[in-house]
Amino acid sequence: xxxxxxxxxxxxxxxxxxxxxxxxxxxxxxxxxxxxxxxxxxxxxxxxxxxxxxxxxxxxxxxxxxxxxxxxxxxxxxxxxxxxxxxxxxxxxxxxxxxxxxxxxxxxxxxxxxxxxxxxxxxxxxxxxxxxxxxxxxxxxxxxxxxxxxxxxxxxxxxxxxxxxxxxxxxxxxxxxxxxxxxxxxxxxxxxxxxxxxxxxxxxxxxxxxxxxxxxxxxxxxxxxxxxxxxxxxxxxxxxxxxxxxxxxxxxxxxxxxxxxxxxxxxxxxxxxxxxxxxxxxxxxxxxxxxxxxxxxxxxxxxxxxxxxxxxxxxxxxxxxxxxxxxxxxxxxxxxxxxxxxxxxxxxxxxxxxxxxxxxxxxxxxxxxxxxxxxxxxxxxxxxxxxxxxxxxxxxxxxxxxxxxxxxxxxxxxxxxxxxxxxxxxxxxxxxxxxxxxxxxxxxxxxxxxxxxxxxxxxxxxxxxxxxxxxxxxxxxxxxxxxxxxxxxxxxxxxxxxxxxx
Numbered sequence: 001x002x003x004x005x006x007x008x009x010x011x012x013x014x015x016x017x018x019x020x021x022x023x024x025x026x027x028x029x030x031x032x033x034x035x036x037x038x039x040x041x042x043x044x045x046x047x048x049x050x051x052x053x054x055x056x057x058x059x060x061x062x063x064x065x066x067x068x069x070x071x072x073x074x075x076x077x078x079x080x081x082x083x084x085x086x087x088x089x090x091x092x093x094x095x096x097x098x099x100x101x102x103x104x105x106x107x108x109x110x111x112x113x114x115x116x117x118x119x120x121x122x123x124x125x126x127x128x129x130x131x132x133x134x135x136x137x138x139x140x141x142x143x144x145x146x147x148x149x150x151x152x153x154x155x156x157x158x159x160x161x162x163x164x165x166x167x168x169x170x171x172x173x174x175x176x177x178x179x180x181x182x183x184x185x186x187x188x189x190x191x192x193x194x195x196x197x198x199x200x201x202x203x204x205x206x207x208x209x210x211x212x213x214x215x216x217x218x219x220x221x222x223x224x225x226x227x228x229x230x231x232x233x234x235x236x237x238x239x240x241x242x243x244x245x246x247x248x249x250x251x252x253x254x255x256x257x258x259x260x261x262x263x264x265x266x267x268x269x270x271x272x273x274x275x276x277x278x279x280x281x282x283x284x285x286x287x288x289x290x291x292x293x294x295x296x297x298x299x300x301x302x303x304x305x306x307x308x309x310x311x312x313x314x315x316x317x318x319x320x321x322x323x324x325x326x327x328x329x330x331x332x333x334x335x336x337x338x339x340x341x342x343x344x345x346x347x348x349x350x351x352x353x354x355x356x357x358x359x360x361x362x363x364x365x366x367x368x369x370x371x372x373x374x375x376x377x378x379x380x381x382x383x384x385x386x387x388x389x390x391x392x393x394x395x396x397x398x399x400x401x402x403x404x405x406x407x408x409x410x411x412x413x414x415x416x417x418x419x420x421x422x423x424x425x426x427x428x429x430x431x432x433x434x435x436x437x438x439x440x441x442x443x444x445x446x447x448x449x450x451x452x453x454x455x456x457x458x459x460x461x462x463x464x465x466x467x468x469x470x471x472x473x474x475x476x477x478x479x480x481x482x483x484x485x486x487x488x489x490x491x492x493x494x495x496x497x498x499x500x501x502x
Contacts, residue, residue: 001046003383003386003387004387007383007384007386009042009046009383010381010384012042013042013371014420016034016038017035020035021411027360028361029360029364032364032371033367035367036058036367036368036370036371039371039374039375040054040058042380043374043375043378047378047379047383049377053314054374056313057314057370057376057377057378058371059314059370060313060314060315060317061366061373061374062369063317064171064373065362065366065368066366067326068167068326068327069164070361072161072164072167072324073164073361074326074351074355075162075325075326075330076121076122076123076164076329077122078329078330078351078354079122079286079333080121080126081350081353082282082336082342082347083282085337086340089130091275091276091279092279093130093134094271095271095276096110096249096253097134097138097265098264098269098271099253099256099264100264100265101263101264102213103140103203104204105213105216105263106138107135107152107203108199108200108213108216108252109249109256110134110135111149111152112152112195112196112199112220112252114245115127115128115130115149115152115153116156116241116244117242117246117249118130119241119245120159120162120241120242120244121162121242121283121286123157123160123161123164125456125460127153127160128146128150128153129463131149131152132145135148135149136465136466142467143474143477144202145465146458146461146462146470147474148203149461150451150458150461151195151198151199151202151452152195152199153451153457154195154448154449154451154452154485155192155224155448156224156241157447157448158184158188158445159181159185159237159240159241159242161415162238162286162329163237163238163325164325164415165418165444165447166181166184166418167236167237167325168415168418168419169419169422169440172369172372172373172418172419172422172423173426173436173440175436175440177236177237178232178233178237178295180237180437180441181232181233181236181237182229182233183437183438183440183441183502184444184445185228185229185233185240186229186441186496187438187442187492188225188445188448189229191485191488192224192225192244196218197217197221200213200217215259216252216255219255220248220252223244223247223251223252224245225244227243227247228240231243234296235291235294235295235296236294236295238290238294238325239287242283242286242287242290243287246287278340281336282332282333282336282337282340284336285332285333285335285336286329286332289329289332290328290329293323293328305320305323308320308321308323314373314377333351334347365416368419369419372419372420372423376423382427385427385428385431386431388424388428389431389432393432396434397434397438397439397493398491400439400442400446400493401442401443401446401449401486401489401493402446402486403425403443404417404421404425404445404446404448405447405449405453406446406450407420407443407447407450408451409454409455410454411454411456412454412456413456414444414447417446417450418447421443422440422443425439425443426439426440434497435497438497439493442490445489445493446489449482450482452478452485453475455471458471458474458475462474
């Protein structure tokens, strides 16, 4: 069959998903199972995949979605919900808002640093909803609060929800998660430094607004970027955003207290050190447990990895029961909650409610990972890649981030964008003789751009700021930043690979 005809047929599930989610507004948990069925039928009839192989591929997708992807999602949101239950999030919010009354500094602390931290430990809208609602409560124009938080919630999403987008992409494409993490961090490094400067200019509605806080903005960006790159290179996907956001918050608040103390809130509530530390305990434990079970401590890492079960689907799939971020985060949550004074039964109830809360998301993720597996193993992904490479040639890296951005625009999730298009990027890289890690990273980077214009993200922002009905106005404001962001990423993907050894 003609390769161009195969290309258009292979696009049917993707186009169907885009239309279902973006045009018809079908909920994800309804649209993705239908798309999976369409993919299954095409794989069997057009690509001649044996029915049992297609079933096995789908089951492998469901298994890898459940463990560890969905487990990590539940664990991350559980930690956040637990902080609401114990009221520790209120203490953390008070710590953030007492530093300054300067709107530019507040945006750096709340939208950028605190938003980055929430994205790192939870994701799924928390990084937009909470900072946007706080900024609106502090007197910011609600529309502006929504826009600024959407723009801030870009680069941190690459390693959001304890590194889930990158670790999922690595697993799906059989890439080394540490090398992929480093590639992603390198590509985003420049943007991580630029975004805080842009946020300040937007807050002051002028390029001149950077005057007086340029060094603070630079510190805010560098203190996020450098720890993230180092953590990505030496630890893996789980900790870069957590470490980067925590160091960024400490550096931004510290710099503001030393060099901008005249802007401090005069009536700020003094929070005792013990109360402050206890508020952060679950997050400190998450950081510590993931760190000591990482490859940095090979004895612990390898020992826990042996507690596993391998099941044969299309390919053998290994369930690591203890040494995965989801299990470790849940353990950290129980330990942290108990230290904060919550009872075991209360913590278990929070976990149960979190599972129920994420039920529709679970169905969506299972269906989308299953369809990605079927598309990959049947040859559908290869059929798309062959034509894209033939049309663009060596210029393909320029459009690689655009594909990732489309994925997030449609699905609302960096993880889903990586599941949908990550294998395509790797296939294209192999066809062109380009390092697959670099194009897989370009997909992840592009996915972070799509986050600011995703209808799901905008819906979260409008709900948090009481602006239901203002979605169009917010999209119009963010889309131009998205275009510039993707162009920069495309140029980085095309020109800078040799600088980083890719």
